[in-house]
Amino acid sequence: MVYGTKAMMPMEFEHKTLRTTIALDMTMSAAQQERLLQLNALDEIRKLALQHKEIIQNQCMKWHDRYIKEKTFKLGDWVLLYDSSYKDNLGKSQTHWLGPYEVIETFSNGAVRLSIIDLIKFKLLVNGHRLRLYHEPLSKDEFL
Known part of the structure; x- marks a missing residue:
């Protein structure tokens, strides 16, 4: 009480x-x-x-x-990987894209397995949203 x-x-x-x-x-x-x-x-x-x-x-x-764009990658495509360490750094002369890498395998959840295009085959698994297609530079003959 x-x-x-x-x-x-x-x-x-x-x-x-x-x-x-x-x-x-x-x-x-x-x-x-x-x-x-x-x-x-x-x-x-x-x-x-x-x-x-x-x-x-x-x-x-x-x-x-x-605002989500659907990205589809095929086997053998060349892609560039976004380097998230530059997310807060807005430097002009620094590239934010790494690569090119070759697509080895794609998964249904959007993940992509990549391989470095070097003598050593190193496999890397990344989210597909961090990738964009790499277009090979044109040679002088193709340009003219």
């Missing part, structure tokens, strides 16, 4: 209907009905909030997916 507060029955901590009946001079069944109506209203508000959250998430997904 705390000095200055009303005494409450232990049952009233779980079921607040007794306090409601005393405060509003209602019968027990009317208080229970009022409490049920409040709980039903709360459930409806929660359902509306969940529906609203789903709508907003779908809108955000559509907005985000609108």
